[in-house]
Amino acid sequence: MTTGAPGREFFLRDDVVSVARDLLGMELITCIGGVRTSGIITETEAYAGVHDRASHAWGGRRTARNEAMYAQGGTAYIYLCYGIHHLFNVVTNVAGTPHAVLVRSIRPVQGIEAMRTRRRQLTTPLRTDGPGRTAEALGLRTTLNGTDLFGGPITIGPRLILLKPVDIIAGPRIGVHYAGEDALLPYRFRIEPDL
DNA sequence: TATAAGATTTACT
């Protein structure tokens, strides 16, 4: 687990919650239009498929938008939220089981100037916290929805920082108050910004 | 066919 990038088997794992936790500290890399940008994943949320009211796939929902959730683990699920923001998820579990992990925040590593341009923050401090800001900084758009994370423009790289269990903060997910009891599940994981 | 709400961010009062 400490050497190299995660292989396909990492994303095929059965427990989406543990995948969300283990993604913390890994590098999310994009190479789009010849521009390479990346960041350390610092916040994630798990969406546990058909039994999770907060998930787009709750109750077995399957639409043109969420089709990528039904692909095999290691696929990108990118959708438009509120008509404006692109949100990036990593699909987990085997094909046909629509689990996914939302990447909510990164710490910039490579291509910081390119991310500034994308975020239109050339002089103001570059912010990459929040799922919409994260996707915009990395150039992730719905045109990349369904992209495989092996051999394509989006890659999950090696773990860049080692984390102790005590460093990882679990809590309820954000913006899912409509999900009833499922809104209280501790499916959100993050680390302190200065860790 | 119409309306409401959503895994959000930004700007303005």
Add this chain to the structure above:
DNA sequence: GTAAATCTTATAT
């Protein structure tokens, strides 16, 4: 603190 931007889906006429 409130509202606007604006696409997709679900539910109600």
